Amino acid sequence: MLLAVVPHVAYAQRSTVYASVVSTKPFVVGAPNPQTGLFYQRPENDTTWQHTGRNNIRAFGLDVLPSAKGQILCIASGNGVHQSYDGGKTWKISTGWRITEVLSVTIDSRKHEVLYCTTPYGVFKSTDGGTSWHEKNKGFVALFSPVLLIDPRDSNTLFCATEDGVYRSTDAGESWQRTGLSVGGVRTLAQHPTDSKILFAGTEDHGIYATWNGGKYWEKMEAGIDHSTFYAITFDPTNPQTMYAAGYVTGVYKSTDGGKSWRRMNDGLTNLNVHSIAVDPTNGQRIYAATMFGGVFRSDNGGASWRYAGLHGSQVWTIKVLPF
Amino acid sequence: MKSVKQATVLLLLFISTTVAQSDRATYLKEFRQRVEYVKHVYDTSQARGYYQAAVRYALKKNVRQADSMFVEALRVPRGDMFWMFPVIGTYLNGKEVMSPETKSAVRNAWKTYAPYRGDTENHWAMYYASLFLAAEQWPNLPGSEWYNGKSSDENRLEAKEYLFDWARITTTIGQGEFDSPDYFAEYAISTILLTQYAQDPQVRQLGKMLTEYIFADFAVEHLDGQYLGGFSRIYQPAVYKPLLSTASAFAWLYFGTGEATSSGWIVLPALSHYELPEILYQIATDRSKPYVHKERKRVRNVIRYGKEKNPPVYKYTYVTKDYGIGSLHGGILQPIQQHTWSVRYTYGRPYTAIFGLHPYWSGMELGMFFPEEVKTLIADVVASKGTYNNPDKWTSASPFERTFQHKNTLIALYDIVPGTTTEHINGFFPRNLQERIVDESGWIVCKAGDTYVGWYPLQEYEWKEEFENPANRLNDVGRPVLEREKEAGNWRLRSHKLQNGYVIEVRSKDEIGSFEKFRTELKRRIPRSILTPGHVAVEYTTLGGDNMWFRFPEDRKLNGAVVDLSKTKLFDGPFLQAEVGSQRLTITYKNKQRLLDFTTLTISE
Numbered sequence: 062m063l064l065a066v067v068p069h070v071a072y073a074q075r076s077t078v079y080a081s082v083v084s085t086k087p088f089v090v091g092a093p094n095p096q097t098g099l100f101y102q103r104p105e106n107d108t109t110w111q112h113t114g115r116n117n118i119r120a121f122g123l124d125v126l127p128s129a130k131g132q133i134l135c136i137a138s139g140n141g142v143h144q145s146y147d148g149g150k151t152w153k154i155s156t157g158w159r160i161t162e163v164l165s166v167t168i169d170s171r172k173h174e175v176l177y178c179t180t181p182y183g184v185f186k187s188t189d190g191g192t193s194w195h196e197k198n199k200g201f202v203a204l205f206s207p208v209l210l211i212d213p214r215d216s217n218t219l220f221c222a223t224e225d226g227v228y229r230s231t232d233a234g235e236s237w238q239r240t241g242l243s244v245g246g247v248r249t250l251a252q253h254p255t256d257s258k259i260l261f262a263g264t265e266d267h268g269i270y271a272t273w274n275g276g277k278y279w280e281k282m283e284a285g286i287d288h289s290t291f292y293a294i295t296f297d298p299t300n301p302q303t304m305y306a307a308g309y310v311t312g313v314y315k316s317t318d319g320g321k322s323w324r325r326m327n328d329g330l331t332n333l334n335v336h337s338i339a340v341d342p343t344n345g346q347r348i349y350a351a352t353m354f355g356g357v358f359r360s361d362n363g364g365a366s367w368r369y370a371g372l373h374g375s376q377v378w379t380i381k382v383l384p385f
Numbered sequence: 386m387k388s389v390k391q392a393t394v395l396l397l398l399f400i401s402t403t404v405a406q407s408d409r410a411t412y413l414k415e416f417r418q419r420v421e422y423v424k425h426v427y428d429t430s431q432a433r434g435y436y437q438a439a440v441r442y443a444l445k446k447n448v449r450q451a452d453s454m455f456v457e458a459l460r461v462p463r464g465d466m467f468w469m470f471p472v473i474g475t476y477l478n479g480k481e482v483m484s485p486e487t488k489s490a491v492r493n494a495w496k497t498y499a500p501y502r503g504d505t506e507n508h509w510a511m512y513y514a515s516l517f518l519a520a521e522q523w524p525n526l527p528g529s530e531w532y533n534g535k536s537s538d539e540n541r542l543e544a545k546e547y548l549f550d551w552a553r554i555t556t557t558i559g560q561g562e563f564d565s566p567d568y569f570a571e572y573a574i575s576t577i578l579l580t581q582y583a584q585d586p587q588v589r590q591l592g593k594m595l596t597e598y599i600f601a602d603f604a605v606e607h608l609d610g611q612y613l614g615g616f617s618r619i620y621q622p623a624v625y626k627p628l629l630s631t632a633s634a635f636a637w638l639y640f641g642t643g644e645a646t647s648s649g650w651i652v653l654p655a656l657s658h659y660e661l662p663e664i665l666y667q668i669a670t671d672r673s674k675p676y677v678h679k680e681r682k683r684v685r686n687v688i689r690y691g692k693e694k695n696p697p698v699y700k701y702t703y704v705t706k707d708y709g710i711g712s713l714h715g716g717i718l719q720p721i722q723q724h725t726w727s728v729r730y731t732y733g734r735p736y737t738a739i740f741g742l743h744p745y746w747s748g749m750e751l752g753m754f755f756p757e758e759v760k761t762l763i764a765d766v767v768a769s770k771g772t773y774n775n776p777d778k779w780t781s782a783s784p785f786e787r788t789f790q791h792k793n794t795l796i797a798l799y800d801i802v803p804g805t806t807t808e809h810i811n812g813f814f815p816r817n818l819q820e821r822i823v824d825e826s827g828w829i830v831c832k833a834g835d836t837y838v839g840w841y842p843l844q845e846y847e848w849k850e851e852f853e854n855p856a857n858r859l860n861d862v863g864r865p866v867l868e869r870e871k872e873a874g875n876w877r878l879r880s881h882k883l884q885n886g887y888v889i890e891v892r893s894k895d896e897i898g899s900f901e902k903f904r905t906e907l908k909r910r911i912p913r914s915i916l917t918p919g920h921v922a923v924e925y926t927t928l929g930g931d932n933m934w935f936r937f938p939e940d941r942k943l944n945g946a947v948v949d950l951s952k953t954k955l956f957d958g959p960f961l962q963a964e965v966g967s968q969r970l971t972i973t974y975k976n977k978q979r980l981l982d983f984t985t986l987t988i989s990e
Contacts, residue, residue: 092769158550181686
């Protein structure tokens with residue numbers, strides 16, 4: 062382990078990049094999988110990353126509470142949800158045996174003791190900071206859930222990607238109703254930073270869908286899109302008209318008209334299987350693409366060109382950039 | 386007169402008891418000899434590892450050498466749950482004699498190395514059995530002393546809860562990773578360790594009952610060291626060389642069958658005090674009367690592309706002293722390593738099996754069971770199980786395959802969608818068959834000692850002689866690298882028709898007489914079939930005179946009556962009986978009975 066404590070700084074315009082690594086080669090249970098788990102870096106560290114928490118964990122998702130400036134960290138992993146409340150000095154798996162193969166974890170930024178995790182067996186919620194977890198699957202037809210969003214303006218409103226379309230809860234997960242999108246294999250969701258009614262969904266085999274009305278109906282985005290499987294969609298928080306999307310052999314697509322049309326931006330991106338994308342909230346030109354078995358790539362010019370940014374050979378499931 | 390009768394009864398009772406005790410004594414004597422053999426092999430081995438250390442500790446010989454081996458092995462921990470059970474097993478065998486430094490190294494390993502819990506039932510059995518024992522060994526430690534941040538109490542309670550829940554679901558709707566010749570060891574080791582070492586009397590009793598449960602499950606489908614198929618999971622060499630499976634090592638150790646082995650999988654069991662109840666090895670080895678045994682298991686957790694998490698699996702097995710034929714009802718029940726049906730027999734080791742399959746693979750199949758991205762799953766799986774996307778592979782689940790078995794007759798049907806992987810079916814015929822005759826009637830008639838197998842292909846086919854690829858090596862275009870041997874190769878039957886099937890008849894010399902008579906009788910029985918897309922059906926009257934009608938996928942009739950598989954019990958045969966949901970298994974052999982009651986956690990006789 063290189064360093065156990067995530068640094069935090071007091072001045073603005075700095076950012077920290079977090080990446081969760083599932084594996085560093087095609088995985089078989091029992092084989093060594095040491096260089097996995099949660100990694101982080103400052104952008105100025107170029108290709109160098111530091112590790113925190115346990116090695117040998119299949120880290121799918123991650124979340125970091127922005128207001129805690131790196132002190133509250135969560136990892137979604139094969140063994141459950143790992144949590145740290147001291148910036149990575151100590152960790153604990155807060156879930157028990159009933160929660161496994163956790164694909165994402167989400168902290169409610171308004172009430173940080175409220176957490177959700179998604180799994181192949183549906184959604185689980187904790188209201189006591191991970192001390193206890195409860196299944197929240199009422200209304201789902203198919204339980205497999207890769208990701209969940211909390212509306213940043215209303216903690217009771219959640220959106221969940223499932224194998225049976227996009228579901229919405231307006232009672233903080235107590236019940237779920239399917240939105241207008243019912244295509245199978247929804248892999249990712251993105252919500253507009255300032256207009257909660259605008260959401261995008263990336264799917265397995267069915268391309269990208271968008272809704273402008275909170276999910277009542279969805280429209281398939283086709284202009285400029287030549288691929289069908291998308292694992293990542295994100296808005297540029299500094300300019301929400303700019304968006305990025307990526308998935309299976311897609312490389313990175315960029316839109317500058319709020320998702321209406323797209324074009325590929327792959328110069329220098331040598332691995333086109335991209336599972337996660339993040340835009341630096343302090344610099345909208347700095348984009349990170351997390352690839353499957355190719356590590357991380359970075360663009361400093363809004364996707365016009367890319368260069369390798371470390372974690373060689375890693376299957377990086379999730380990448381996030383936080384403004385501290 | 387009355388007193389004479391009483392004396393006679395008493396004498397008979399005495400004799401039977403004496404014989405039984407003598408049988409038990411003989412069994413135990415021979416069992417202990419096998420145990421000593423295993424210990425000797427590892428005690429004198431020059432290799433250095435957990436098992437070599439464990440044996441030295443158990444024998445209290447060369448203890449410092451064992452310390453050195455143990456510490457060395459702990460230095461680079463790897464293997465997840467495959468690391469956990471050897472480590473705790475070795476520790477428990479040696480903790481009374483090992484050095485404080487070694488103890489400290491073991492303790493530190495449980496603090497610093499984070500084993501993955503895995504994604505299958507055997508992984509979790511090993512993980513939680515080992516974690517439970519470790520948490521008992523180091524009680525009252527805070528979370529900071531454990532790799533997962535949980536305290537000793539939290540780990541112990543979580544492990545106990547899981548183990549009891551695993552027992553509940555297994556004894557209610559069946560095992561998910563059921564009847565696996567290659568994963569039997571993982572369960573047996575876990576439960577035997579609990580039986581031997583758990584301090585909590587409930588968990589110790591649970592371990593004992595689960596050990597008997599899985600051995601009972603094996604015993605009724607055991608023949609001459611072999612597990613009788615179908616199987617949820619098996620590796621490719623063992624599918625046609627059955628004694629290569631780890632279950633066969635346990636059969637040798639506990640049933641005294643098969644071939645002597647020093648497999649590492651039986652070291653910790655051999656070091657334990659565990660002895661199999663008499664009734665189980667009697668069931669495993671008494672093949673004086675043929676019998677039908679039926680079971681219900683469950684599909685491994687379906688996480689995508691299915692409405693039901695654990696649909697039922699129906700297994701049917703017919704067992705004689707010479708052969709066994711067993712089948713799963715078909716479809717995708719387990720990914721990658723499923724073996725849907727086979728005939729296995731006592732003649733001709735190591736090649737003692739005939740079977741057929743549709744070699745299928747897809748991202749959909751893997752996505753049903755694994756949470757990673759579907760598009761990359763095939764590449765992930767092929768990295769560790771290289772034959773997965775090989776059209777010549779010998780293990781496979783297929784959504785286009787179904788079976789219908791009645792006693793020693795089996796029908797397999799296939800309705801394969803064009804464009805799927807693959808567009809052919811395969812049959813395996815071992816090279817050492819005494820006869821493999823293609824009769825003008827269409828029957829392929831095989832002789833393996835006193836076992837005769839008839840195979841009636843419903844469609845045209847081709848033969849291919851092929852040689853083994855022991856290392857599963859692939860050339861630069863992904864084809865197996867074959868090592869041609871001086872002997873003849875095994876034979877592959879391949880048929881490229883998408884609507885397809887075959888009828889299998891098996892008889893022993895005892896059942897039908899001569900091989901010629903078997904061949905003659907088969908000639909008179911030609912199946913009638915319809916083989917068009919969406920309508921694949923066959924009607925056949927067996928050598929036993931029963932009429933079987935089978936339409937793909939699930940319409941089965943026997944002598945005109947619908948066969949309703951959904952009524953299948955958890956266990957249903959002369960030796961084992963269990964109702965679905967009962968959590969009770971009744972084991973019967975002659976006048977003896979043993980009840981495993983998981984609702985009360987008791988064993989009664």
